[in-house]
Amino acid sequence: xxxxxxxxxxxxxxxxxxxxxxxxxxxxxxxxxxxxxxxxxxxxxxxxxxxxxxxxxxxxxxxxxxxxxxxxxxxxxxxxxxxxxxxxxxxxxxxxxxxxxxxxxxxxxxxxxxxxxxxxxxxxxxxxxxx
Amino acid sequence: xxxxxxxxxxxxxxxxxxxxxxxxxxxxxxxxxxxxxxxxxxxxxxxxxxxxxxxxxxxxxxxxxxxxxxxxxxxxxxxxxxxxxxxxxxxxxxxxxxxxxxxxxxxxxxxxxxxxxxxxxxxxxxxxxxxxxxxxxxxxxxxxxxxxxxxxxxxxxxxxxxxxxxxxxxxxxxxxxxxxxxxxxxxxxxxxxxxxxxxxxxxxxxxxxxxxxxxxxxxxxxxxxxxxxxxxxxxxxxxxxxxxxxxxxxxxxxxxxxxxxxxxxxxxxxxxxxxxxxxxxxxxxxxxxxxxxxxxxxxxxxxxxxxxxxxxxxxxxxxxxxxxxxxxxxxxxxxxxxxxxxxxxxxxxxxxxxxxxxxxxxxxxxxxxxxxxxxxxxxxxxxxxxxxx
Ligand SMILES: [Zn+2]
Numbered sequence: 001x002x003x004x005x006x007x008x009x010x011x012x013x014x015x016x017x018x019x020x021x022x023x024x025x026x027x028x029x030x031x032x033x034x035x036x037x038x039x040x041x042x043x044x045x046x047x048x049x050x051x052x053x054x055x056x057x058x059x060x061x062x063x064x065x066x067x068x069x070x071x072x073x074x075x076x077x078x079x080x081x082x083x084x085x086x087x088x089x090x091x092x093x094x095x096x097x098x099x100x101x102x103x104x105x106x107x108x109x110x111x112x113x114x115x116x117x118x119x120x121x122x123x124x125x126x127x128x129x130x131x
Numbered sequence: 132x133x134x135x136x137x138x139x140x141x142x143x144x145x146x147x148x149x150x151x152x153x154x155x156x157x158x159x160x161x162x163x164x165x166x167x168x169x170x171x172x173x174x175x176x177x178x179x180x181x182x183x184x185x186x187x188x189x190x191x192x193x194x195x196x197x198x199x200x201x202x203x204x205x206x207x208x209x210x211x212x213x214x215x216x217x218x219x220x221x222x223x224x225x226x227x228x229x230x231x232x233x234x235x236x237x238x239x240x241x242x243x244x245x246x247x248x249x250x251x252x253x254x255x256x257x258x259x260x261x262x263x264x265x266x267x268x269x270x271x272x273x274x275x276x277x278x279x280x281x282x283x284x285x286x287x288x289x290x291x292x293x294x295x296x297x298x299x300x301x302x303x304x305x306x307x308x309x310x311x312x313x314x315x316x317x318x319x320x321x322x323x324x325x326x327x328x329x330x331x332x333x334x335x336x337x338x339x340x341x342x343x344x345x346x347x348x349x350x351x352x353x354x355x356x357x358x359x360x361x362x363x364x365x366x367x368x369x370x371x372x373x374x375x376x377x378x379x380x381x382x383x384x385x386x387x388x389x390x391x392x393x394x395x396x397x398x399x400x401x402x403x404x405x406x407x408x409x410x411x412x413x414x415x416x417x418x419x420x421x422x423x424x425x426x427x428x429x430x431x432x433x434x435x436x437x438x439x440x441x442x443x444x445x446x447x448x449x450x451x452x453x454x455x456x457x458x459x460x461x462x463x464x465x466x467x468x469x470x471x472x473x474x475x476x477x478x479x480x481x482x483x484x485x486x487x488x489x490x491x492x493x494x495x496x497x498x499x500x501x502x503x504x505x506x507x508x509x510x511x512x513x514x515x516x517x518x519x520x
Contacts, residue, residue, distance in 0.1 A: 003267050006267060006268045006272065008268070011272075063291045064288065065284055066287075067284055068337040068338060069338045071280045078337075081277065081278065081339075083288055083394070095273055108292070125277075
C-alpha cells in the first residue's frame with residue numbers, strides 16, 4: 001500500500017487539485033515566488049499572502065533514476081523517478097513518478113505532462129512523456 | 132585558529148551483519164574501548180551526545196537514547212544532547228566540541244549505535260522514512276508517496292545529473308568502491324573483505340540507476356564512540372589530543388533532496404566552505420580523509436566540496452589514483468561504509484583518528500598529521516578538520 005501524505009492547510013491544494021485535473025502550486029501574491037513544497041509564509045519575502053494556482057502541468061526532466069529494488073512488499077519494479085522543473089513556476093520542481101513509459105527511455109531534458117492517481121482523499125501527480 | 136576542543140579517544144564494537152546482539156552490548160563495548168584509548172574511566176565522563184536520539188519509528192536506526200546509555204553505563208553526566216537536526220551525523224561531535232569549549236563538560240561521550248542489520252526483514256527496512264506511519268508529513272511526504280522511498284533514489288538523481296553534466300561513468304564510481312575494498316582488506320574490523328573487481332562491480336545488480344549494489348553502503352549492527360574533551364583536559368589523556376582545528380555546518384538550500392538548485396552539489400559544499408573559512412590550513416595540508424559514502428557518488432561530491440579538486444573534476448582526480456591506497460589524498464582508509472559497514476559517519480571519523488594516532492596497521496598513511504572528515508549526503512552536512520600537533 002502506497003503511503004499517503006497528511007493533508008495540511010498549506011499542502012491540500014497540491015494534493016487535491018487533481019480532482020479537477022489541475023496541478024496546483026503555491027505562489028506568493030506579493031513577490032510571485034513559486035513555493036514548493038508549499039508553505040504558508042513566503043520564504044523569500046515573508047508575506048503571508050500565499051495562494052495556490054494552477055500551472056500548465058507540463059515540465060522538463062532535470063534528472064531521473066530508474067529504481068530496480070522493491071522497497072516494499074509487492075512493489076513492481078523497475079520504474080522511473082524523475083525530478084521535473086515545472087513550466088509556469090520558475091525555480092519549483094516536483095518529484096515525479098513516471099508512468100506510461102519504458103523506464104529506460106526517460107532522459108534529462110525530456111518534456112513531461114502530469115496526470116493524477118486518486119487514492120482516498122489524495123490525487124497523486126504522476127508524469128508521462130508529453131507527445 | 133583552533134577550537135578549545137579535541138578528540139581524545141575512539142572505540143568501535145565488533146561490528147557485523149545480523150549479529151542479533153543488543154545495541155547496548157555493542158555500545159558498552161565501544162565505550163570501553165574508547166575510554167581505554169583515551170586513558171579515562173567512566174567517572175571522567177560528564178557529558179553525553181548522540182545523533183539522532185532514540186527513534187522508535189525506524190527499527191534499528193537509532194535504538195539508544197542518551198538517558199538509557201547513562202543508566203546502563205552508570206555515568207554521572209551533567210550535560211546531554213541528542214540532535215536529530217543539525218550538521219548531519221557529525222552534529223553530536225560538533226555540539227560536544229562547543230560544550231567542552233564553553234565549560235559545560237570536560238569529557239563528552241559521543242555515540243552512534245545501530246542494529247539496522249538485525250532489524251531489517253523482508254517487509255521492513257529501517258532506512259525507509261516514515262515506515263509504519265498512517266500518514267506522512269515533512270519533506271519526505273513529497274518523495275515517499277511518489278515511490279521515491281529510498282535515499283538510493285535521491286542519490287541516484289544527483290549521480291545521474293552529475294554524469295550528464297560532467298561525463299562521469301559507472302567505472303569512475305567503481306574505482307571508489309573497489310579502492311575502498313582494497314583498504315578494507317587491510318582492516319580486520321571491516322565487514323566486506325573479499326576482493327572486489329571492477330567486473331564484480333559492473334556486473335552487480337542495479338539498485339537505482341546509475342547506482343548499483345556496490346555503490347550502496349552496508350547496513351550493520353554495531354556502535355562507535357568518540358570522546359570529545361576540553362583542550363586543557365585533553366592534555367592529561369593517554370594519546371596526543373587531536374585538536375579540532377575547524378568545523379563547518381551549513382544548509383544552504385531547502386531541507387529536502389530534490390529542490391537544491393544545482394543537484395551536482397550538496398549541503399557538503401556549504402559546510403566545507405564554512406569550515407575552510409575558519410582556518411589557515413588548506414586542502415594541500417590534509418593527509419587523510421574520511422568522506423561520507425552512504426553512496427559512492429557522495430565521495431566525488433565531497434572531494435569537490437572540500438576543494439581537493441574543482442567542480443566537475445572529481446572523475447579525473449579519482450582516475451588518477453589520488454584517493455586510493457598509496458594516493459596523495461587517501462579517502463576512507465578503513466574501507467569506508469561501502470566495505471566497512473554503515474556506522475553513519477562515526478566509523479569514518481574513527482578511522483581518521485586512528486590514522487592520526489599512527490595506529491592503522493597495514494593501511495597506515497605515513498606521517499599523517501592533518502585529517503579532514505565530512506559527514507552527510509544531500510542537504511545535510513558537517514565538516515571537521517583535525518590536527519595532531
Ligand atoms: Zn514573497
